[in-house]
Amino acid sequence: MMRGALFSLFRRKTKPPFCFSAPLFFFTTSTSKLNIFDRQLKRNQRDRAAWLMPQTDPLLHTVAHNLLDRLQDCKKTFPSALCLGGSLQAVTRSIRGHGGIEKLIVMDASHDMVQRCKNDYHASNNENIETTFVVGDEEFLPIKESSVDLVISCLGLHWTNDLPGAMIQSMLALKPDGLFLAAILGGETLKELRIACTIAQMEREGGISPRISPLAQVRDAGNLLTRAGFNLPGVDVDEYTVKYPSALELIEHLRAMGETNALSQMNAMLKRDTALATAAIYDSMFASEDGTVPATFQVIYMTGWKEHSSQQKPKRRGSATVSFKDIQKQFGNQS
Amino acid sequence: MVRVSKELMQKAATLVSDFLVCPLSKQPLRYCQESNSLISDAIAVSFPIKNGIPCLVPRDGKILNEEDASKPDNDTNL
Numbered sequence: 001m002m003r004g005a006l007f008s009l010f011r012r013k014t015k016p017p018f019c020f021s022a023p024l025f026f027f028t029t030s031t032s033k034l035n036i037f038d039r040q041l042k043r044n045q046r047d048r049a050a051w052l053m054p055q056t057d058p059l060l061h062t063v064a065h066n067l068l069d070r071l072q073d074c075k076k077t078f079p080s081a082l083c084l085g086g087s088l089q090a091v092t093r094s095i096r097g098h099g100g101i102e103k104l105i106v107m108d109a110s111h112d113m114v115q116r117c118k119n120d121y122h123a124s125n126n127e128n129i130e131t132t133f134v135v136g137d138e139e140f141l142p143i144k145e146s147s148v149d150l151v152i153s154c155l156g157l158h159w160t161n162d163l164p165g166a167m168i169q170s171m172l173a174l175k176p177d178g179l180f181l182a183a184i185l186g187g188e189t190l191k192e193l194r195i196a197c198t199i200a201q202m203e204r205e206g207g208i209s210p211r212i213s214p215l216a217q218v219r220d221a222g223n224l225l226t227r228a229g230f231n232l233p234g235v236d237v238d239e240y241t242v243k244y245p246s247a248l249e250l251i252e253h254l255r256a257m258g259e260t261n262a263l264s265q266m267n268a269m270l271k272r273d274t275a276l277a278t279a280a281i282y283d284s285m286f287a288s289e290d291g292t293v294p295a296t297f298q299v300i301y302m303t304g305w306k307e308h309s310s311q312q313k314p315k316r317r318g319s320a321t322v323s324f325k326d327i328q329k330q331f332g333n334q335s
Numbered sequence: 336m337v338r339v340s341k342e343l344m345q346k347a348a349t350l351v352s353d354f355l356v357c358p359l360s361k362q363p364l365r366y367c368q369e370s371n372s373l374i375s376d377a378i379a380v381s382f383p384i385k386n387g388i389p390c391l392v393p394r395d396g397k398i399l400n401e402e403d404a405s406k407p408d409n410d411t412n413l
């Protein structure tokens with residue numbers, strides 16, 4: 001069984017194993033009739049994650065912390081904030097003392113997840129932020145127009161079928177000069193698993209089916225922000241490498257985060273044989289010297305502001321009063 | 336049935352009037368004390384409140400019969 005796996009590895013060593021170029025439908029269709037993700041399945045998975053998730057997940061905690069850190073850089077305070085899906089608990093726990101938040105709305109598509117956050121909130125006696133809990137879908141945001149100062153979405157938006165639509169709705173929910181902060185998983189995420197899955201499936205089943213969802217690329221993130229109508233867009237990327245004892249622990253972790261596959265066209269059957277072959281290939285291709293297997297998580301952080309007259313903007317074309325030639329005359333000789 | 340305290344009810348009412356709208360039509364919601372649900376009059380759909388948490392996912396909504404939707408007089412208008 002293993003020989004087959006290794007054979008294909010050596011054969012493929014000369015060129016990069018497989019280029020996964022799943023088309024990013026959600027960037028090309030404006031009226032999305034096409035559903036890539038099964039949102040109901042995702043909801044169920046997040047229900048399950050609410051029970052499996054440990055109190056502190058280092059990855060989620062780091063991302064949430066990094067995201068909230070951006071609030072420290074703003075002089076503005078955000079009295080009312082909306083916190084969307086993904087790693088809710090990590091955000092709600094560490095949001096205290098950031099950005100002068102007085103009212104917080106916590107929203108997720110999974111009732112159990114919201115319930116868990118609510119229990120957590122009541123246990124922590126965190127009375128200085130007035131928190132309310134809502135079950136809602138990012139694709140159908142139930143928030144009034146121009147009502148919140150801040151929208152935070154930590155690792156949730158990459159599961160939406162219509163990402164631009166979801167971002168436009170967040171933009172509409174913001175007050176003028178409101179801030180949109182989001183972290184999504186980028187295309188480099190789980191590249192090792194993608195490769196291992198593909199090879200194992202080709203070998204055992206003679207074909208491939210998408211096992212890992214298509215994700216946004218970094219270059220798309222900026223376009224998304226401008227397309228949704230945000231001003232002063234900012235995008236930056238962080239890569240985290242998490243080490244696991246084996247690929248099986250990686251899958252357990254994904255399950256506990258609610259980040260398992262939810263493609264609506266996925267092949268619901270995963271043969272035990274293929275799964276084990278994937279783990280074996282993962283181990284033989286990527287294992288490091290200490291015996292652990294690394295997994296890459298690429299997180300794209302997006303920041304955008306809703307339009308307001310106080311924001312800086314470029315001057316009108318042709319409105320300059322000084323010629324660049326004169327500037328060069330003035331300063332050109334010095335350098 | 337879950338009994339909800341008056342204070343919590345008040346809180347839900349201000350939440351609804353300040354922030355929440357119907358996820359589909361983006362029109363205001365109305366709190367119905369009798370059925371403990373939020374009703375969107377624009378599309379005649381009611382969204383349940385489970386354990387004090389309003390569930391505003393379109394799939395959770397229930398389409399109301401026309402008779403129910405046409406008599407909003409008994410409920411608190413928000």
